[in-house]
Amino acid sequence: MSLTSREAGRRPRIPDVTIKRLPVYLRALDEAGERGVEIVSSAELARQTGFTSEQIRKDLAYFGAFGTRGVGYDVGTLADRIRRILGLHRVVPAALVGAGHLGTALARYNLTRPHPVRIEAIFDVAPDKVGTSIEGVTVEPVERLEETVRAKGCRLAILAVPAPAAQEAAQRLVAAGVEAILNFAPAQLQVPAHVQVQHIDLGLELESLAYYTAGERLSV
Amino acid sequence: MSLTSREAGRRPRIPDVTIKRLPVYLRALDEAGERGVEIVSSAELARQTGFTSEQIRKDLAYFGAFGTRGVGYDVGTLADRIRRILGLHRVVPAALVGAGHLGTALARYNLTRPHPVRIEAIFDVAPDKVGTSIEGVTVEPVERLEETVRAKGCRLAILAVPAPAAQEAAQRLVAAGVEAILNFAPAQLQVPAHVQVQHIDLGLELESLAYYTAGERLSV
DNA sequence: AATTGTGAAGCATTTCACAGCT
DNA sequence: AGCTGTGAAATGCTTCACAATT
Numbered sequence: 001m002s003l004t005s006r007e008a009g010r011r012p013r014i015p016d017v018t019i020k021r022l023p024v025y026l027r028a029l030d031e032a033g034e035r036g037v038e039i040v041s042s043a044e045l046a047r048q049t050g051f052t053s054e055q056i057r058k059d060l061a062y063f064g065a066f067g068t069r070g071v072g073y074d075v076g077t078l079a080d081r082i083r084r085i086l087g088l089h090r091v092v093p094a095a096l097v098g099a100g101h102l103g104t105a106l107a108r109y110n111l112t113r114p115h116p117v118r119i120e121a122i123f124d125v126a127p128d129k130v131g132t133s134i135e136g137v138t139v140e141p142v143e144r145l146e147e148t149v150r151a152k153g154c155r156l157a158i159l160a161v162p163a164p165a166a167q168e169a170a171q172r173l174v175a176a177g178v179e180a181i182l183n184f185a186p187a188q189l190q191v192p193a194h195v196q197v198q199h200i201d202l203g204l205e206l207e208s209l210a211y212y213t214a215g216e217r218l219s220v
Numbered sequence: 221m222s223l224t225s226r227e228a229g230r231r232p233r234i235p236d237v238t239i240k241r242l243p244v245y246l247r248a249l250d251e252a253g254e255r256g257v258e259i260v261s262s263a264e265l266a267r268q269t270g271f272t273s274e275q276i277r278k279d280l281a282y283f284g285a286f287g288t289r290g291v292g293y294d295v296g297t298l299a300d301r302i303r304r305i306l307g308l309h310r311v312v313p314a315a316l317v318g319a320g321h322l323g324t325a326l327a328r329y330n331l332t333r334p335h336p337v338r339i340e341a342i343f344d345v346a347p348d349k350v351g352t353s354i355e356g357v358t359v360e361p362v363e364r365l366e367e368t369v370r371a372k373g374c375r376l377a378i379l380a381v382p383a384p385a386a387q388e389a390a391q392r393l394v395a396a397g398v399e400a401i402l403n404f405a406p407a408q409l410q411v412p413a414h415v416q417v418q419h420i421d422l423g424l425e426l427e428s429l430a431y432y433t434a435g436e437r438l439s440v
Numbered sequence: 441a442a443t444t445g446t447g448a449a450g451c452a453t454t455t456c457a458c459a460g461c462t
Numbered sequence: 463a464g465c466t467g468t469g470a471a472a473t474g475c476t477t478c479a480c481a482a483t484t
Contacts, residue, residue: 023427069444069483087434101325108321117426155433180429196432206337207243209400212416213375214307289461289466
Protein backbone atom coordinates (compact mmCIF):
# COMPACT_ATOMS: atom_id res chain seq x y z
CA MET A 1 0.00 0.00 0.00
CA SER A 2 1.19 3.59 0.44
CA LEU A 3 2.07 5.71 -2.51
CA THR A 4 2.86 3.72 -5.61
CA SER A 5 5.64 5.66 -7.24
CA ARG A 6 5.05 5.81 -10.94
CA GLU A 7 7.68 5.07 -13.49
CA ALA A 8 6.27 7.82 -15.67
CA GLY A 9 8.76 10.27 -14.20
CA ARG A 10 7.88 13.82 -13.40
CA ARG A 11 10.59 16.29 -14.21
CA PRO A 12 13.73 15.33 -12.33
CA ARG A 13 11.89 12.48 -10.59
CA ILE A 14 11.08 13.59 -7.11
CA PRO A 15 10.67 10.88 -4.47
CA ASP A 16 7.14 10.39 -3.20
CA VAL A 17 8.53 10.55 0.34
CA THR A 18 9.68 14.09 -0.36
CA ILE A 19 6.24 15.07 -1.65
CA LYS A 20 4.69 13.66 1.52
CA ARG A 21 6.98 15.78 3.69
CA LEU A 22 6.31 19.08 1.93
CA PRO A 23 2.88 19.62 3.56
CA VAL A 24 4.51 19.08 6.94
CA TYR A 25 7.05 21.79 6.21
CA LEU A 26 4.27 24.03 4.97
CA ARG A 27 2.28 23.58 8.16
CA ALA A 28 5.35 24.36 10.27
CA LEU A 29 6.02 27.48 8.22
CA ASP A 30 2.45 28.68 8.55
CA GLU A 31 2.60 28.18 12.30
CA ALA A 32 5.89 30.07 12.47
CA GLY A 33 4.35 32.85 10.39
CA GLU A 34 1.40 33.09 12.76
CA ARG A 35 3.84 33.52 15.64
CA GLY A 36 5.38 36.45 13.76
CA VAL A 37 8.60 34.62 12.87
CA GLU A 38 10.02 35.90 9.57
CA ILE A 39 13.17 33.80 9.11
CA VAL A 40 13.68 30.14 9.96
CA SER A 41 16.69 27.90 9.63
CA SER A 42 16.46 24.29 8.50
CA ALA A 43 17.52 23.39 12.06
CA GLU A 44 14.50 25.22 13.44
CA LEU A 45 12.16 23.52 10.96
CA ALA A 46 13.75 20.22 11.93
CA ARG A 47 12.89 20.82 15.56
CA GLN A 48 9.29 21.63 14.66
CA THR A 49 8.71 18.75 12.27
CA GLY A 50 10.81 15.94 13.65
CA PHE A 51 12.80 15.48 10.44
CA THR A 52 16.51 16.23 10.14
CA SER A 53 17.74 19.56 8.85
CA GLU A 54 19.75 17.84 6.06
CA GLN A 55 16.64 16.06 4.90
CA ILE A 56 14.69 19.28 4.78
CA ARG A 57 17.44 21.01 2.77
CA LYS A 58 17.70 18.06 0.39
CA ASP A 59 13.95 17.98 -0.13
CA LEU A 60 13.77 21.68 -0.89
CA ALA A 61 16.80 21.46 -3.18
CA TYR A 62 14.83 19.25 -5.56
CA PHE A 63 12.81 22.32 -6.46
CA GLY A 64 15.41 25.05 -6.30
CA ALA A 65 17.49 27.14 -3.90
CA PHE A 66 15.04 28.99 -1.70
CA GLY A 67 17.23 29.99 1.23
CA THR A 68 20.00 32.43 1.97
CA ARG A 69 23.32 31.01 3.15
CA GLY A 70 24.28 32.14 6.58
CA VAL A 71 20.74 33.34 7.19
CA GLY A 72 17.99 30.80 6.59
CA TYR A 73 14.65 30.79 4.82
CA ASP A 74 12.14 33.61 4.60
CA VAL A 75 9.01 32.11 6.15
CA GLY A 76 6.50 33.73 3.83
CA THR A 77 8.47 33.17 0.66
CA LEU A 78 9.21 29.53 1.36
CA ALA A 79 5.60 28.86 2.32
CA ASP A 80 4.47 30.39 -0.97
CA ARG A 81 6.93 28.30 -2.94
CA ILE A 82 5.82 25.06 -1.31
CA ARG A 83 2.18 25.99 -1.74
CA ARG A 84 2.82 26.49 -5.44
CA ILE A 85 4.75 23.25 -5.77
CA LEU A 86 1.85 21.37 -4.23
CA GLY A 87 -0.72 23.35 -6.18
CA LEU A 88 -2.28 24.66 -2.97
CA HIS A 89 -2.02 28.33 -3.88
CA ARG A 90 -5.51 28.07 -5.30
CA VAL A 91 -8.57 26.14 -4.14
CA VAL A 92 -8.35 22.45 -5.04
CA PRO A 93 -11.84 21.08 -5.68
CA ALA A 94 -12.29 17.50 -4.52
CA ALA A 95 -15.05 14.92 -4.84
CA LEU A 96 -16.17 12.59 -2.09
CA VAL A 97 -17.79 9.29 -2.97
CA GLY A 98 -19.63 7.66 -0.10
CA ALA A 99 -21.54 9.69 2.48
CA GLY A 100 -21.60 7.08 5.24
CA HIS A 101 -20.14 7.60 8.67
CA LEU A 102 -16.59 7.87 7.45
CA GLY A 103 -17.43 10.02 4.45
CA THR A 104 -19.42 12.41 6.61
CA ALA A 105 -16.61 12.59 9.12
CA LEU A 106 -14.17 13.40 6.33
CA ALA A 107 -16.40 16.10 4.89
CA ARG A 108 -16.78 17.68 8.31
CA TYR A 109 -13.08 17.37 9.09
CA ASN A 110 -12.35 19.22 5.90
CA LEU A 111 -14.45 22.11 7.08
CA THR A 112 -12.95 22.22 10.53
CA ARG A 113 -9.55 23.58 9.59
CA PRO A 114 -9.60 25.93 6.62
CA HIS A 115 -7.96 24.08 3.81
CA PRO A 116 -7.24 24.68 0.14
CA VAL A 117 -8.57 21.21 -0.67
CA ARG A 118 -12.35 21.62 -0.62
CA ILE A 119 -14.93 18.91 -0.97
CA GLU A 120 -17.24 20.41 -3.58
CA ALA A 121 -19.14 17.32 -4.65
CA ILE A 122 -20.50 14.39 -2.64
CA PHE A 123 -22.04 11.23 -4.06
CA ASP A 124 -23.89 8.29 -2.55
CA VAL A 125 -26.10 5.47 -3.77
CA ALA A 126 -28.54 5.50 -0.83
CA PRO A 127 -31.74 7.33 -1.84
CA ASP A 128 -32.22 8.62 1.72
CA LYS A 129 -28.81 10.30 1.61
CA VAL A 130 -29.25 11.88 -1.81
CA GLY A 131 -30.59 15.40 -1.53
CA THR A 132 -29.40 15.91 2.02
CA SER A 133 -26.68 18.44 2.64
CA ILE A 134 -23.36 17.94 4.41
CA GLU A 135 -21.58 21.13 5.35
CA GLY A 136 -23.34 23.00 2.59
CA VAL A 137 -22.72 20.44 -0.15
CA THR A 138 -25.73 18.56 -1.48
CA VAL A 139 -25.33 14.81 -1.80
CA GLU A 140 -25.94 13.71 -5.38
CA PRO A 141 -26.75 10.26 -6.76
CA VAL A 142 -23.71 8.44 -8.17
CA GLU A 143 -25.40 8.55 -11.58
CA ARG A 144 -24.37 12.18 -11.71
CA LEU A 145 -20.75 11.51 -10.81
CA GLU A 146 -19.11 12.00 -14.20
CA GLU A 147 -21.09 15.09 -15.04
CA THR A 148 -20.57 16.89 -11.74
CA VAL A 149 -16.92 15.89 -11.30
CA ARG A 150 -16.19 17.22 -14.75
CA ALA A 151 -18.24 20.36 -14.28
CA LYS A 152 -16.57 21.25 -10.99
CA GLY A 153 -13.15 20.31 -12.29
CA CYS A 154 -12.34 17.88 -9.49
CA ARG A 155 -9.05 16.15 -10.17
CA LEU A 156 -8.77 14.80 -6.62
CA ALA A 157 -11.23 12.39 -5.03
CA ILE A 158 -11.83 10.66 -1.74
CA LEU A 159 -13.27 7.18 -1.85
CA ALA A 160 -15.22 6.14 1.24
CA VAL A 161 -17.46 3.40 -0.10
CA PRO A 162 -17.70 -0.30 0.82
CA ALA A 163 -15.01 -2.50 -0.72
CA PRO A 164 -17.20 -4.09 -3.40
CA ALA A 165 -18.15 -0.67 -4.78
CA ALA A 166 -14.63 0.76 -4.77
CA GLN A 167 -13.28 -0.41 -8.13
CA GLU A 168 -16.26 0.78 -10.14
CA ALA A 169 -16.27 4.14 -8.39
CA ALA A 170 -12.55 4.53 -9.04
CA GLN A 171 -13.01 3.76 -12.71
CA ARG A 172 -15.76 6.31 -13.07
CA LEU A 173 -13.75 8.94 -11.22
CA VAL A 174 -10.76 8.37 -13.48
CA ALA A 175 -13.01 8.52 -16.55
CA ALA A 176 -14.27 11.87 -15.27
CA GLY A 177 -10.74 13.26 -15.07
CA VAL A 178 -9.62 12.45 -11.54
CA GLU A 179 -5.84 12.04 -11.21
CA ALA A 180 -5.38 11.36 -7.51
CA ILE A 181 -7.48 9.23 -5.16
CA LEU A 182 -7.44 8.93 -1.40
CA ASN A 183 -8.93 5.47 -0.94
CA PHE A 184 -10.42 4.37 2.37
CA ALA A 185 -12.04 1.23 0.98
CA PRO A 186 -10.32 -2.02 1.90
CA ALA A 187 -9.77 -2.91 -1.74
CA GLN A 188 -6.90 -2.74 -4.18
CA LEU A 189 -7.72 -0.36 -6.98
CA GLN A 190 -6.75 -1.01 -10.58
CA VAL A 191 -6.11 2.38 -12.12
CA PRO A 192 -4.07 3.72 -15.04
CA ALA A 193 -0.43 4.53 -14.27
CA HIS A 194 -0.98 8.29 -14.37
CA VAL A 195 -3.41 8.12 -11.44
CA GLN A 196 -1.88 8.39 -7.99
CA VAL A 197 -3.60 6.36 -5.29
CA GLN A 198 -3.05 6.75 -1.58
CA HIS A 199 -4.62 3.86 0.26
CA ILE A 200 -5.59 4.24 3.90
CA ASP A 201 -6.93 1.01 5.28
CA LEU A 202 -7.89 1.23 8.93
CA GLY A 203 -8.02 -2.52 9.31
CA LEU A 204 -4.51 -2.94 7.94
CA GLU A 205 -3.19 -0.14 10.12
CA LEU A 206 -4.60 -1.69 13.26
CA GLU A 207 -3.36 -5.14 12.30
CA SER A 208 0.20 -3.99 11.73
CA LEU A 209 0.19 -1.94 14.93
CA ALA A 210 -0.92 -5.04 16.84
CA TYR A 211 2.53 -6.46 16.12
CA TYR A 212 4.12 -3.82 18.30
CA THR A 213 1.86 -4.61 21.24
CA ALA A 214 2.51 -8.30 21.28
CA GLY A 215 5.32 -7.95 23.79
CA GLU A 216 7.76 -10.73 24.52
CA ARG A 217 7.63 -12.51 21.23
CA LEU A 218 9.65 -15.68 21.10
CA SER A 219 10.72 -17.46 17.96
CA VAL A 220 7.68 -18.01 15.81
CA MET B 221 5.12 11.00 9.88
CA SER B 222 4.56 7.34 9.12
CA LEU B 223 6.05 4.63 11.24
CA THR B 224 9.05 5.79 13.17
CA SER B 225 11.32 2.78 13.19
CA ARG B 226 12.79 2.43 16.58
CA GLU B 227 16.45 1.90 17.27
CA ALA B 228 15.55 -0.42 20.13
CA GLY B 229 15.79 -3.43 17.87
CA ARG B 230 13.39 -6.32 18.00
CA ARG B 231 14.95 -9.68 17.44
CA PRO B 232 16.75 -9.68 14.11
CA ARG B 233 15.38 -6.20 13.36
CA ILE B 234 12.50 -6.54 10.96
CA PRO B 235 11.76 -3.56 8.71
CA ASP B 236 8.57 -1.70 9.52
CA VAL B 237 7.67 -1.91 5.83
CA THR B 238 7.63 -5.67 6.16
CA ILE B 239 5.35 -5.52 9.18
CA LYS B 240 3.00 -3.26 7.23
CA ARG B 241 2.80 -5.79 4.40
CA LEU B 242 2.04 -8.82 6.57
CA PRO B 243 -1.64 -7.91 7.11
CA VAL B 244 -2.02 -7.58 3.35
CA TYR B 245 -0.68 -11.08 2.86
CA LEU B 246 -2.94 -12.32 5.63
CA ARG B 247 -5.99 -10.82 4.00
CA ALA B 248 -5.08 -12.38 0.65
CA LEU B 249 -4.58 -15.76 2.32
CA ASP B 250 -7.92 -15.56 4.10
CA GLU B 251 -9.63 -14.70 0.83
CA ALA B 252 -7.91 -17.61 -0.90
CA GLY B 253 -8.96 -19.89 1.94
CA GLU B 254 -12.58 -18.79 1.57
CA ARG B 255 -12.41 -19.70 -2.09
CA GLY B 256 -11.29 -23.16 -1.04
CA VAL B 257 -7.70 -22.74 -2.23
CA GLU B 258 -5.30 -24.82 -0.12
CA ILE B 259 -1.90 -24.07 -1.64
CA VAL B 260 -0.66 -20.75 -3.01
CA SER B 261 2.61 -19.76 -4.61
CA SER B 262 4.35 -16.48 -3.90
CA ALA B 263 3.58 -15.60 -7.52
CA GLU B 264 -0.13 -16.07 -6.86
CA LEU B 265 0.05 -13.95 -3.69
CA ALA B 266 1.93 -11.35 -5.70
CA ARG B 267 -0.88 -11.15 -8.19
CA GLN B 268 -3.45 -10.73 -5.42
CA THR B 269 -1.56 -8.15 -3.39
CA GLY B 270 0.31 -6.12 -5.96
CA PHE B 271 3.71 -6.80 -4.41
CA THR B 272 6.42 -8.84 -6.09
CA SER B 273 6.88 -12.53 -5.36
CA GLU B 274 10.51 -11.99 -4.26
CA GLN B 275 9.42 -9.36 -1.81
CA ILE B 276 6.83 -11.67 -0.33
CA ARG B 277 9.37 -14.49 0.02
CA LYS B 278 11.93 -12.13 1.58
CA ASP B 279 9.37 -10.77 4.03
CA LEU B 280 8.29 -14.22 5.12
CA ALA B 281 11.91 -15.39 5.38
CA TYR B 282 12.49 -12.91 8.23
CA PHE B 283 10.32 -15.16 10.35
CA GLY B 284 11.25 -18.59 9.09
CA ALA B 285 10.76 -20.97 6.17
CA PHE B 286 7.05 -21.55 5.86
CA GLY B 287 6.79 -22.90 2.33
CA THR B 288 7.61 -26.08 0.48
CA ARG B 289 10.05 -25.84 -2.42
CA GLY B 290 8.54 -26.86 -5.66
CA VAL B 291 5.06 -26.57 -4.19
CA GLY B 292 4.19 -23.30 -2.49
CA TYR B 293 2.62 -22.31 0.82
CA ASP B 294 -0.20 -24.04 2.65
CA VAL B 295 -2.86 -21.34 2.89
CA GLY B 296 -4.13 -22.25 6.35
CA THR B 297 -0.72 -22.80 7.89
CA LEU B 298 0.78 -19.60 6.53
CA ALA B 299 -2.24 -17.56 7.62
CA ASP B 300 -1.89 -18.99 11.13
CA ARG B 301 1.80 -18.16 11.22
CA ILE B 302 1.25 -14.57 10.13
CA ARG B 303 -1.64 -14.21 12.56
CA ARG B 304 0.65 -15.31 15.36
CA ILE B 305 3.48 -13.03 14.27
CA LEU B 306 1.12 -10.07 14.36
CA GLY B 307 -0.51 -11.20 17.59
CA LEU B 308 -3.88 -11.48 15.86
CA HIS B 309 -4.55 -15.09 16.89
CA ARG B 310 -6.32 -13.75 19.94
CA VAL B 311 -8.59 -10.74 20.42
CA VAL B 312 -6.60 -7.50 20.67
CA PRO B 313 -8.44 -5.05 22.92
CA ALA B 314 -8.10 -1.43 21.82
CA ALA B 315 -9.10 1.91 23.31
CA LEU B 316 -10.60 4.79 21.36
CA VAL B 317 -10.16 8.34 22.61
CA GLY B 318 -12.54 10.82 21.03
CA ALA B 319 -16.12 9.94 20.11
CA GLY B 320 -16.66 12.70 17.57
CA HIS B 321 -17.61 12.07 13.95
CA LEU B 322 -14.35 10.40 13.11
CA GLY B 323 -14.14 8.38 16.29
CA THR B 324 -17.68 7.12 15.82
CA ALA B 325 -16.96 6.21 12.21
CA LEU B 326 -13.89 4.27 13.34
CA ALA B 327 -15.79 2.41 16.03
CA ARG B 328 -18.48 1.45 13.52
CA TYR B 329 -15.97 0.51 10.86
CA ASN B 330 -14.36 -1.82 13.35
CA LEU B 331 -17.61 -3.65 13.79
CA THR B 332 -18.37 -3.89 10.10
CA ARG B 333 -15.78 -6.49 9.19
CA PRO B 334 -15.08 -8.98 11.95
CA HIS B 335 -11.66 -8.15 13.23
CA PRO B 336 -9.37 -9.38 15.98
CA VAL B 337 -8.69 -5.77 17.01
CA ARG B 338 -11.74 -4.79 19.04
CA ILE B 339 -12.53 -1.40 20.43
CA GLU B 340 -13.44 -2.24 24.01
CA ALA B 341 -13.20 1.19 25.60
CA ILE B 342 -14.24 4.61 24.33
CA PHE B 343 -13.53 7.93 26.01
CA ASP B 344 -14.68 11.49 25.45
CA VAL B 345 -14.69 14.76 27.35
CA ALA B 346 -18.12 15.92 26.20
CA PRO B 347 -20.70 15.28 28.97
CA ASP B 348 -23.44 14.66 26.40
CA LYS B 349 -21.40 11.87 24.82
CA VAL B 350 -20.48 10.18 28.10
CA GLY B 351 -22.92 7.42 28.94
CA THR B 352 -24.08 6.93 25.38
CA SER B 353 -23.27 3.69 23.67
CA ILE B 354 -21.48 3.13 20.35
CA GLU B 355 -21.79 -0.36 18.94
CA GLY B 356 -22.33 -1.74 22.41
CA VAL B 357 -19.47 0.08 24.10
CA THR B 358 -20.38 2.77 26.64
CA VAL B 359 -18.54 6.06 26.28
CA GLU B 360 -16.69 6.89 29.50
CA PRO B 361 -15.31 10.22 30.71
CA VAL B 362 -11.60 10.66 30.05
CA GLU B 363 -11.08 10.77 33.80
CA ARG B 364 -11.55 7.03 33.79
CA LEU B 365 -9.02 6.45 30.99
CA GLU B 366 -6.13 5.04 33.01
CA GLU B 367 -8.30 2.78 35.11
CA THR B 368 -10.33 1.30 32.25
CA VAL B 369 -7.43 0.96 29.81
CA ARG B 370 -5.49 -0.91 32.47
CA ALA B 371 -8.46 -3.04 33.50
CA LYS B 372 -9.24 -4.08 29.93
CA GLY B 373 -5.59 -4.60 29.11
CA CYS B 374 -5.61 -2.33 26.06
CA ARG B 375 -2.12 -1.99 24.65
CA LEU B 376 -3.32 -0.44 21.42
CA ALA B 377 -5.18 2.87 21.15
CA ILE B 378 -6.78 5.06 18.52
CA LEU B 379 -6.56 8.79 19.02
CA ALA B 380 -9.33 10.80 17.36
CA VAL B 381 -9.33 14.00 19.41
CA PRO B 382 -8.69 17.61 18.37
CA ALA B 383 -5.01 18.50 17.97
CA PRO B 384 -4.67 20.47 21.23
CA ALA B 385 -5.89 17.48 23.25
CA ALA B 386 -3.72 14.88 21.51
CA GLN B 387 -0.47 15.12 23.45
CA GLU B 388 -2.10 14.85 26.86
CA ALA B 389 -4.25 11.94 25.77
CA ALA B 390 -1.20 10.16 24.35
CA GLN B 391 0.70 10.64 27.59
CA ARG B 392 -2.13 9.21 29.63
CA LEU B 393 -2.54 6.26 27.29
CA VAL B 394 1.16 5.47 27.53
CA ALA B 395 1.04 5.79 31.31
CA ALA B 396 -1.82 3.28 31.28
CA GLY B 397 0.26 0.75 29.36
CA VAL B 398 -0.48 1.50 25.72
CA GLU B 399 2.37 0.56 23.36
CA ALA B 400 0.99 1.45 19.95
CA ILE B 401 -1.11 4.44 18.89
CA LEU B 402 -2.99 5.13 15.69
CA ASN B 403 -3.12 8.91 15.73
CA PHE B 404 -5.64 10.85 13.64
CA ALA B 405 -5.00 14.17 15.36
CA PRO B 406 -3.03 16.67 13.30
CA ALA B 407 -0.33 16.90 15.95
CA GLN B 408 3.11 15.44 16.44
CA LEU B 409 3.12 13.22 19.50
CA GLN B 410 6.03 13.07 21.93
CA VAL B 411 6.12 9.51 23.24
CA PRO B 412 8.76 7.20 24.71
CA ALA B 413 10.83 5.23 22.19
CA HIS B 414 9.13 1.94 22.99
CA VAL B 415 5.76 3.29 21.83
CA GLN B 416 4.98 2.88 18.13
CA VAL B 417 2.95 5.69 16.60
CA GLN B 418 1.24 5.55 13.25
CA HIS B 419 0.11 9.01 12.24
CA ILE B 420 -2.73 9.42 9.77
CA ASP B 421 -3.33 13.05 8.97
CA LEU B 422 -6.10 13.57 6.46
CA GLY B 423 -5.07 17.15 5.79
CA LEU B 424 -1.51 16.13 4.99
CA GLU B 425 -2.68 13.28 2.78
CA LEU B 426 -4.90 15.55 0.73
CA GLU B 427 -2.21 18.20 0.47
CA SER B 428 0.40 15.79 -0.82
CA LEU B 429 -2.07 14.23 -3.27
CA ALA B 430 -2.82 17.70 -4.62
CA TYR B 431 0.70 17.69 -6.05
CA TYR B 432 -0.20 14.89 -8.41
CA THR B 433 -3.22 16.77 -9.74
CA ALA B 434 -1.43 19.97 -10.55
CA GLY B 435 -0.82 18.89 -14.14
CA GLU B 436 1.70 20.59 -16.38
CA ARG B 437 4.02 21.94 -13.77
CA LEU B 438 6.78 24.13 -15.11
CA SER B 439 9.92 25.07 -13.23
CA VAL B 440 8.91 26.48 -9.89
C1' DA C 441 29.78 33.16 12.50
C1' DA C 442 26.11 31.04 10.69
C1' DT C 443 23.58 28.43 7.57
C1' DT C 444 22.57 26.84 2.92
C1' DG C 445 23.26 23.62 -0.95
C1' DT C 446 25.39 19.43 -2.42
C1' DG C 447 28.67 15.72 -3.74
C1' DA C 448 30.05 11.46 -1.53
C1' DA C 449 29.41 7.88 1.84
C1' DG C 450 26.42 5.03 4.27
C1' DC C 451 22.14 2.37 4.98
C1' DA C 452 17.95 0.15 3.91
C1' DT C 453 15.07 -2.05 0.85
C1' DT C 454 14.14 -4.13 -3.49
C1' DT C 455 15.28 -6.87 -7.34
C1' DC C 456 18.04 -10.35 -9.50
C1' DA C 457 19.43 -14.82 -10.20
C1' DC C 458 20.10 -19.25 -8.98
C1' DA C 459 21.17 -23.16 -5.83
C1' DG C 460 18.47 -26.29 -3.19
C1' DC C 461 14.34 -29.10 -2.31
C1' DT C 462 10.21 -31.68 -3.37
C1' DA D 463 9.56 -29.30 -13.53
C1' DG D 464 8.40 -26.06 -10.21
C1' DC D 465 8.82 -23.01 -6.51
C1' DT D 466 11.11 -21.62 -2.27
C1' DG D 467 14.87 -19.41 0.20
C1' DT D 468 18.76 -16.48 -0.12
C1' DG D 469 23.32 -14.43 -1.20
C1' DA D 470 24.74 -10.67 -4.32
C1' DA D 471 23.74 -6.61 -7.10
C1' DA D 472 21.05 -2.70 -7.80
C1' DT D 473 18.42 0.97 -6.42
C1' DG D 474 16.72 4.59 -3.56
C1' DC D 475 16.87 7.40 0.34
C1' DT D 476 19.30 9.43 4.30
C1' DT D 477 23.20 11.17 6.62
C1' DC D 478 27.72 13.10 6.52
C1' DA D 479 30.75 16.62 5.85
C1' DC D 480 32.20 20.65 3.85
C1' DA D 481 32.68 24.35 0.31
C1' DA D 482 30.01 28.37 -0.84
C1' DT D 483 27.81 32.39 0.57
C1' DT D 484 25.95 36.10 3.30
